[in-house]
Amino acid sequence: MxxxxxxxxxxxxxxxxxxxxxxxxxxxxxxxxxxxxxxxxxxxxxxxxxxxxxxxxxxxxxxxxxxxxxxxxxxxxxxFSSRVKTRNYNIGKLKNKLEEIKKTKPEEIKKPRADWLRKVFYSRTLNDLCFYKKLLEEEKDEKVRDFFILALIKATGIVARVKKVGGSLRRVSKPKMPVRKIFLQKAAKMIKDLEKTRGNFSxxxxxxxxxxxxxxxxxxxxxxxxxxxxxxxxxxxxxYTKVYKLENFLFFGKQExxxxxxxxxxxxxxxxxxxxxxxxxxxxxxxxxxxxxxxxxxxxxxxxxxxxxxxxxxxxxxxxxxxxxxxxxxxxxxxxxxxxxxxxxxxxxxxxxxxxxxxxxxxxxxxxxxxxx
Ligand SMILES: C[S@@+](CC[C@H](N)C(=O)[O-])C[C@H]1O[C@@H](n2cnc3c(N)ncnc32)[C@H](O)[C@@H]1O
The missing domain is CATH 3.40.50.150 (Vaccinia Virus protein VP39)
Structure with a gap:
């Protein structure tokens, strides 16, 4: 052994x-x-x-x-991520939603005004994240909605100009990245994972x-x-409240x-x-x-x-x-x-x-x- x-x-x-x-x-x-x-x-x-x-x-x-x-x-x-990872999904529904999102282009939207957020995101980046978040909140099917919100949270981690180091967030320099492209890629990859593991989970x-x-x-x-x-x-x-401040603030409305x-x-x-x-x-x-x-x-x-x-x-x-x-x-x-x-x-x-x-x-x-x- x-x-x-x-x-x-x-x-x-x-x-x-x-x-x-x-x-x-x-x-x-x-x-x-x-x-x-x-x-x-x-x-x-x-x-x-x-x-x-x-x-x-x-x-x-x-x-x-x-x-x-x-x-x-x-x-x-x-x-939230424990829940999303352990649910049963209708893959067809997720694919339809992905196609629907692909047809939507981010528009100008009202953004949260916290000063520290401006240091973490380029204005356009924050706008697009907020746009998709709002779009997803309109989805009635909770499983579909949460699935795509997790994909958006993953994209947020990539486009944010901070890195989790030890017990805190450290600023890093990053070029402007396309939220739409990264979000759609993450969601598509998650759907692929479900297809790949079909039958493995009860x-x-x-x-x-x-x-x-x-x-x-x-x-x-x-x-x-x-x-x-x-x-x-x-x-x-x-x-934990400090390290996950970004996710909590943007997606769960919780203050540090x-x-x-x-x-x-x-x-x-x-x-x-x-x-x-x-x-x-x-x-x-x-x-x-x-x-x-x-x-x-x-x-x-x-x-x-x-x-x-x-x-x-x-x-x-x-x-x-x-x-x-x-x-x-x-x-x-x-x-x-x-x-x-x-x-x-x-x-x-x-x-x-x-x-x-x-x-x-x-x-x-x-x-x-x-x-x-
Ligand atoms: C070391 S991590 C556990 C990680 C987990 N085993 C995993 O693999 O993802 C400790 C976790 O405890 C949570 N936590 C801290 N205080 C808690 C409490 N009083 N009740 C429940 N969870 C708590 C933290 O949010 C954190 O997710």
Whole structure:
């Protein structure tokens, strides 16, 4: 048997070569192989949940295998792309819509007036994006509409004069690019993907909801799932609202917030946790806030998993201003405290932490943990 390449499991890169899996590039995502490994080793029937579903890789693998699944995320673009990637489509309808769009040429339209948008797009580019967005909003068939909106979001990423770097957007210089051509190409490629994979996916459509995973125990059915596959936000790592500001602003009408990560958003209101958090009192407040949220989440997860249910969790340590901070062993402690036993802790790779982008502070681990209820 081939040895598992855990290093690749925790990265999105392998998904970029797979039709549909690659419809929205998510740097923070894991690969299809991780989910398949989880199913092969820890699944024996029942429903699967991904409480931090990102762009829906867990859900898509489940659809491929004919397994019922549910995913949630707080980020609108993540929920949206998960949904679009996991729906059943009438390809004929999509082709008709594509032909209809081809006949339309962008006209002058009222654009949003935010100053920062003017730095990101040439005026004509922003106009054409807004034109197509408005055109698509008139489409009554939700599946058709959302499908093309995702294609337009993909085109937006290409024509925008910014690049996602680490936890923020960085300006880059780019020539003016034709929105119409790129949008139509993306949509045509997505339709081709559906044709290419016809018959590979079951007709099971996963449920995808926009919810806070910390409250999972309150709104999901108790003992309703036999396996959870997920990767929570990493400590002090990505401010999702900032990295996906463009998509959120243009397509979901959500403003950027100051929240660093949806987990650990209230660093000053830390409630100490008996036996687990006291040891980390000396660490930054953000660590305590983060771990507090992870603890709440594990409490909820325990409720929604069946007896003997398993959880496959990918998590990485964080780079604090003065040092790297590993969390896998603390996750083990928190999981145990909530009633789980730990089946595996696999170090998948390490990542270098820098201070001021240049000084090396050391490395943090990224691990695959497996728990059992
Ligand atoms: C590491 S990413 C997971 C990526 C996903 N495994 C994939 O492959 O696409 C963490 C995700 O958690 C989401 N998130 C952050 N806080 C959350 C919360 N409180 N509840 C649910 N989702 C949350 C983020 O928006 C992000 O999509």
């Amino acid at each position: 081939q040895k598992e390449d855990f290093k690749r499991f925790v990265r999105f890169e392998d998904n970029t070569k797979l039709p549909i899996y690659n419809w929205f590039y998510y740097k923070e995502g894991f690969s299809k192989n991780l989910v398949e490994w989880g199913l092969k080793n820890f699944y024996s029937g029942g429903r699967v949940v991904d409480p931090f579903c990102g762009v829906g890789t867990t859900l898509l693998v489940c659809k491929e295998r004919g397994i019922d699944s549910l995913g949630m995320d707080v980020l609108p673009i993540a929920v 007709s099971k459509e996963p449920t995808t909801i926009q919810k806070d995973a910390r409250k999972i125990g309150e709104f999901l059915e108790k003992e309703g799932f036999s396996l959870a596959v997920f990767s929570p936000p990493y400590l002090n790592k990505i401010e 917030t100051k929240i660093r990560s949806y987990l650990g958003e209230e660093p000053r209101q830390v409630v100490e946790l008996e036996g687990v958090l006291e040891k980390y009192n000396k660490e930054a407040e953000i660590v305590k806030a983060y771990l507090k949220d992870i603890n709440i989440f594990f409490g909820g997860l325990y409720k929604v998993l069946e007896k003997k249910g398993k959880a496959v969790c990918v998590v990485g340590g964080g780079c604090l201003p003065n040092k790297p901070f590993n969390v896998d062993c603390i996750f083990e402690e928190i999981a145990r405290k909530n009633g789980f036993s730990v089946l595996k802790n696999i170090a998948a790779r390490t990542i270098l932490c820098h201070r001021d982008r240049t000084r090396k502070l050391g490395r943090v681990r990224e691990n695959i943990l497996v728990f059992e209820k």
